[in-house]
Amino acid sequence: MNKIILLALTLVIFSSCNQRAGGNHSSEALTAEVVVYYFHGPQRCKSCLAIEEAARKAIAENFNNPEKVQFVEVNLDDKNFEEQIEKYEVAWSSLIIEKGVLYTNMTEKGFAMALSDPEGLQQAITTEINRYLAD
Template sequence: KDNPKVKYTEVNIDEATNKDLVEKYEIAFSSLLIAKGENSTDLTEQAFANAVNSPDVLTNLIKEEVNKRID
């Protein structure tokens, strides 16, 4: 469901305009981060482990992490 409090942002780490985000989150390759302010969780490992064979597991994990950050 759409929620105006949730924003999806795709970041190209090769673009100079994204340098600050790349450094802040120490991104070096494809990554999945859930963030609000200074609070962030890196779900990259879980995403790669579950995206193909267990997408429901990944979907639930993303929902759980996003819901923790919604006021």
């Protein structure tokens, strides 16, 4: 009986370890008009985490329609996103806002503002998304 309980507990733990709230989406499932990609490696610095947080907040507070705007967190090791990683020539943490073939690389602005002016970064992200939605 103890072995069965231990086995069941182990299965639950292993199956839940790979799930993430708001985590990665398969590249085929991206149907939003504007997609905000946050690419990162397995180890992230304080600035990298702040960029992700600002992007998530900007979208959550200003765009409540996943058909219009979708946030996608991408680990650079994720093989499902090789096409996007190559397209944007991503090698480290990057913030990309995309609408079809058009895109804006906001990585430099993200690193410049994430820690010193996170609200300003959120506003810059919101402005860029709105620019794409207006087209």
